[in-house]
Amino acid sequence: MRTRPLKVALLGCGVVGSEVARIMTTHADDLAARIGAPVELAGVAVRRTGKEREGIDPALVTTDATALVKRGDIDVVVEVIGGIEPARTLITTAFEHGASVVSANKALLAQDGAALHAAAGEHGKDLYYEAAVAGAIPLIRPLRESLAGDKVNRVLGIVNGTTNFILDKMDSTGAGYQEALDEATALGYAEADPTADVEGFDAAAKAAILAGIAFHTRVRLDDVYREGMAEVTAADFRSAKEMGCTIKLLAICERSKDGSSVTARVHPAMIPLTHPLASVRGAYNAVFVESDAAGQLMFYGPGAGGSPTASAVLGDLVAVCRNRLNGATGPGESAYADLTVSPMGDVVTRYHISLDVADKPGVLAQVATVFAEHGVSIDTVRQQGKDGEASLVVVTHRASDASLTGTVEALRKLDTVRGVASIMRVEGE
Amino acid sequence: MRTRPLKVALLGCGVVGSEVARIMTTHADDLAARIGAPVELAGVAVRRTGKEREGIDPALVTTDATALVKRGDIDVVVEVIGGIEPARTLITTAFEHGASVVSANKALLAQDGAALHAAAGEHGKDLYYEAAVAGAIPLIRPLRESLAGDKVNRVLGIVNGTTNFILDKMDSTGAGYQEALDEATALGYAEADPTADVEGFDAAAKAAILAGIAFHTRVRLDDVYREGMAEVTAADFRSAKEMGCTIKLLAICERSKDGSSVTARVHPAMIPLTHPLASVRGAYNAVFVESDAAGQLMFYGPGAGGSPTASAVLGDLVAVCRNRLNGATGPGESAYADLTVSPMGDVVTRYHISLDVADKPGVLAQVATVFAEHGVSIDTVRQQGKDGEASLVVVTHRASDASLTGTVEALRKLDTVRGVASIMRVEGE
Numbered sequence: 057m058r059t060r061p062l063k064v065a066l067l068g069c070g071v072v073g074s075e076v077a078r079i080m081t082t083h084a085d086d087l088a089a090r091i092g093a094p095v096e097l098a099g100v101a102v103r104r105t106g107k108e109r110e111g112i113d114p115a116l117v118t119t120d121a122t123a124l125v126k127r128g129d130i131d132v133v134v135e136v137i138g139g140i141e142p143a144r145t146l147i148t149t150a151f152e153h154g155a156s157v158v159s160a161n162k163a164l165l166a167q168d169g170a171a172l173h174a175a176a177g178e179h180g181k182d183l184y185y186e187a188a189v190a191g192a193i194p195l196i197r198p199l200r201e202s203l204a205g206d207k208v209n210r211v212l213g214i215v216n217g218t219t220n221f222i223l224d225k226m227d228s229t230g231a232g233y234q235e236a237l238d239e240a241t242a243l244g245y246a247e248a249d250p251t252a253d254v255e256g257f258d259a260a261a262k263a264a265i266l267a268g269i270a271f272h273t274r275v276r277l278d279d280v281y282r283e284g285m286a287e288v289t290a291a292d293f294r295s296a297k298e299m300g301c302t303i304k305l306l307a308i309c310e311r312s313k314d315g316s317s318v319t320a321r322v323h324p325a326m327i328p329l330t331h332p333l334a335s336v337r338g339a340y341n342a343v344f345v346e347s348d349a350a351g352q353l354m355f356y357g358p359g360a361g362g363s364p365t366a367s368a369v370l371g372d373l374v375a376v377c378r379n380r381l382n383g384a385t386g387p388g389e390s391a392y393a394d395l396t397v398s399p400m401g402d403v404v405t406r407y408h409i410s411l412d413v414a415d416k417p418g419v420l421a422q423v424a425t426v427f428a429e430h431g432v433s434i435d436t437v438r439q440q441g442k443d444g445e446a447s448l449v450v451v452t453h454r455a456s457d458a459s460l461t462g463t464v465e466a467l468r469k470l471d472t473v474r475g476v477a478s479i480m481r482v483e484g485e
Numbered sequence: 486m487r488t489r490p491l492k493v494a495l496l497g498c499g500v501v502g503s504e505v506a507r508i509m510t511t512h513a514d515d516l517a518a519r520i521g522a523p524v525e526l527a528g529v530a531v532r533r534t535g536k537e538r539e540g541i542d543p544a545l546v547t548t549d550a551t552a553l554v555k556r557g558d559i560d561v562v563v564e565v566i567g568g569i570e571p572a573r574t575l576i577t578t579a580f581e582h583g584a585s586v587v588s589a590n591k592a593l594l595a596q597d598g599a600a601l602h603a604a605a606g607e608h609g610k611d612l613y614y615e616a617a618v619a620g621a622i623p624l625i626r627p628l629r630e631s632l633a634g635d636k637v638n639r640v641l642g643i644v645n646g647t648t649n650f651i652l653d654k655m656d657s658t659g660a661g662y663q664e665a666l667d668e669a670t671a672l673g674y675a676e677a678d679p680t681a682d683v684e685g686f687d688a689a690a691k692a693a694i695l696a697g698i699a700f701h702t703r704v705r706l707d708d709v710y711r712e713g714m715a716e717v718t719a720a721d722f723r724s725a726k727e728m729g730c731t732i733k734l735l736a737i738c739e740r741s742k743d744g745s746s747v748t749a750r751v752h753p754a755m756i757p758l759t760h761p762l763a764s765v766r767g768a769y770n771a772v773f774v775e776s777d778a779a780g781q782l783m784f785y786g787p788g789a790g791g792s793p794t795a796s797a798v799l800g801d802l803v804a805v806c807r808n809r810l811n812g813a814t815g816p817g818e819s820a821y822a823d824l825t826v827s828p829m830g831d832v833v834t835r836y837h838i839s840l841d842v843a844d845k846p847g848v849l850a851q852v853a854t855v856f857a858e859h860g861v862s863i864d865t866v867r868q869q870g871k872d873g874e875a876s877l878v879v880v881t882h883r884a885s886d887a888s889l890t891g892t893v894e895a896l897r898k899l900d901t902v903r904g905v906a907s908i909m910r911v912e913g914e
Contacts (some may be wrong), residue, residue, distance in 0.1 A: 079778060083636065089701070089821040098711060181683070186631060192629035192779035194623065201625035204519050205508065205799020237511050335764070349508060349796035350621035353786035356761070357779065367778035370634020384813035392518040449733070 058093035062377050065130045066100045067121050067146055068137040069109060071099070072160060075366035076134060081111050087370070091377040099124045120353070132376050134369060135159040136187075144168055151179040154381065158372040160187035160365055163459050166261035166277045169268065173389035174319070182385050184315050184372035189262045190341040192356040193365030194371075199269045199345065200387055202402075206347040208270040211309040212484065213343030217260040217306040217359040218253035221245045221339045223324075225396050227302050232290050247337050255284035257321040259307045267309035267320040270345070270395035275320050276308075281400035283323035284391050292340040292478055295410060297451065299482075301326040302334050306483060310403070311452070317396040325410055327484035334484075344484075351463040401458030406435070406485070408451050411467065415446035419472045423448060426470065430463040431455065451482065488520035491806050492583070494559045496550050496575055497566040498538060500523035501589060501616070502529070505563060505802075506541050518797070520806040528553045547601060554579040561805050563798060564588040565616075573597055577717045580608040585809060586673055587801040589616035595690035595706045598697065602818035606786075613801035613813050618691045619770040621793030622786040628698045628774065629816055637699040640738040642764050642772030646788040647682035647704075648714050649900050650768045650842040651672045652753070653818050656731050662666040663717050684713035685751040686738045694719065695724045696749040698740035699774070701822035704738075704749050709830035712752035721907055724839060724878065728911075730755040730761050735912060739832070746825040748832050755837055756913035760866040773913075830887030835864070835914070837880050839906040840896065844875035855899065859892040860884065874903070880911065
């Protein structure tokens with residue numbers, strides 16, 4: 057074994073960073089044996105010094121992250137600050153000064169992955185980021201390496217623990233959205249400002265990263281259709297139950313039937329209770345991957361939290377250190393397929409639509425005509441009347457999102473349609 | 486991209502090999518883009534020539550596998566023959582003549598993994614074998630790389646599709662073992678001689694491989710305790726249901742509480758219906774991994790079959806080819822921890838025991854005394870009497886296998902115990 061240690065700079069020492077530092081210290085011998093050389097924490101960049109950080113030598117702590125990544129003797133920079141800046145500049149500077157990078161930064165990777173990969177490649181360095189998607193669950197490495205000889209057609213998953221906790225709570229207790237969100241906040245599963253989670257921004261960043269790797273095609277954050285879950289109601293869950301379904305916020309990356317284009321989207325959707333994703337409870341994550349040869353694979357585990365995220369970061373750290381000792385780099389960005397990324401309108405799926413309609417003869421015929429005119433074939437209709445008002449629940453066969461949107465616009469114009477109570481996609485069948 | 490192709494020799498052209506060859510041909514462009522150089526099928530060794538092999542140039546086919554691996558211009562040998570010899574000699578010869586090796590051979594890896602790794606290391610070559618365990622499910626790579634910075638405490642899984650198909654059938658239809666096995670044979674899920682599957686030999690080989698990688702310790706096939714599933718009865722399934730459980734053939738690799746030793750075992754066990762492994766249907770495989778930092782992860786997918794196994798083989802092929810272009814090798818054997826591999830007697834778990842006893846006063850007291858004398862604490866007892874005979878179902882708290890074995894021996898000597906109808910371990914709680 058080499059005795060001269062590999063030097064690691066840690067950017068950020070919050071929930072994840074402090075856990076990374078702790079494991080690097082307590083498991084130093086194991087890490088050394090697995091890498092083939094000791095690893096040493098050479099510096100820790102934080103926003104404010106003065107705070108006691110258990111197990112970290114205060115002499116290593118600095119507020120000058122830029123100076124740290126510019127030192128020139130750093131082998132690996134571990135970036136767990138999050139956000140776009142200063143993380144982006146620090147990572148680029150790290151490559152320029154000879155370091156490889158391990159990052160947990162989904163927002164940055166989704167937005168600037170291509171540029172960061174290019175910078176890494178230019179300097180012959182590694183950029184690893186298993187922790188950016190679904191916490192401890194190995195997903196980037198299986199997609200990038202284990203399935204490198206296969207053709208992935210679909211990635212379908214629950215990649216945000218906060219929203220899954222809320223939806224699971226609504227499903228199991230009948231609670232409304234706000235009530236479930238309040239509980240998630242009280243228990244620490246949701247942040248004070250839950251926008252990034254409940255509006256699907258977090259999941260969309262992960263979808264962009266997963267789609268890019270799965271399809272060997274650059275998928276920008278803007279390419280990902282995004283719909284949050286704040287409008288999911290207790291009534292939607294009752295409708296879902298009647299169909300033998302539950303509701304999950306899903307990230308779905310799909311290759312088109314002819315293989316020439318891909319789509320990526322995040323939205324709430326009904327999935328059958330018999331689907332393995334339906335039984336993913338609480339803040340857990342799970343991702344289904346469908347490929348030509350392997351068939352259906354599922355990866356399940358804790359999608360967030362300090363320790364699980366640190367596990368993923370450290371796995372990458374070991375890999376990057378081994379590469380350095382080998383004088384090699386791991387697989388970089390693979391975007392050779394360069395497929396068209398199609399808009400949401402091209403997505404083909406099934407829909408569950410609840411309409412409030414006038415309770416009089418001929419309404420169903422009118423509604424059915426509108427669906428037919430837009431080429432959307434109806435699977436089932438259920439009609440429920442009360443006091444001159446009625447509700448109509450329509451479940452369609454597979455249709456394009458554009459056709460469905462056109463149908464709904466036309467339905468809204470009918471005098472007999474008082475309102476469109478909800479539209480939900482049906483997936484996983 | 487490099488234009489000179491990497492040369493691949495395929496040993497074996499059965500269900501898996503023919504699929505590997507097919508994908509190498511149909512996906513040649515993708516493989517080249519992902520590797521950074523084209524790959525070329527340079528030779529295919531088979532037992533008998535003359536058979537038409539779709540998509541394979543007959544000029545490449547040979548019965549002389551030894552000459553093929555000795556050619557000297559082969560970059561990667563893909564071994565999908567199975568069995569110990571000639572596979573072992575061919576792999577060793579391949580290393581000696583400059584090739585890296587991808588293998589799907591669980592029996593060989595479990596028996597001679599250490600020697601093969603040593604041969605690979607000596608010649609600076611790669612030995613990859615993702616396909617040897619659980620078919621297409623990425624498991625070796627996640628354990629060896631993704632969790633390289635974590636401490637794995639337990640691997641618990643369904644790693645044999647044939648036995649899971651049979652047990653699932655017994656569970657869902659109430660069928661007996663023979664009836665379910667006959668159906669599995671008729672449908673092609675079980676081989677004409679099902680011994681390797683139903684007696685747990687196949688699962689034990691996989692357990693040895695998984696335990697070795699998970700605990701960074703050599704675990705020989707002989708170290709794995711093995712009990713088949715041929716004695717599981719319809720009555721056992723009824724007992725399991727009464728406990729809210731089902732029965733699965735599990736491979737379990739565990740680190741002891743104090744961390745100094747490990748165990749590996751394969752046997753049928755009851756697991757709660759609420760455990761994710763309980764809902765693994767048909768011939769699917771699923772493996773739970775528990776580690777310090779990541780927590781509980783699960784990997785699920787098709788555990789066998791030509792295409793899924795080929796997917797795993799090709800993922801390894803891409804990795805090994807990339808390593809060759811990099812002039813590097815991937816992680817080799819990691820056995821530095823060198824933990825004690827303890828015998829089955831040291832395993833601590835819970836037990837479900839059915840006894841046929843005389844239906845007279847004092848029997849329960851006698852039986853309870855025997856458990857107490859052996860330090861095995863009873864959780865629940867259920868007594869059922871009929872015509873002077875009675876059955877007693879005892880579920881214990883956690884106890885060592887040695888204590889339980891002692892208890893059962895003593896129970897058999899009691900006059901009032903007519904027989905021990907079944908003993909089953911209870912896992913996953």
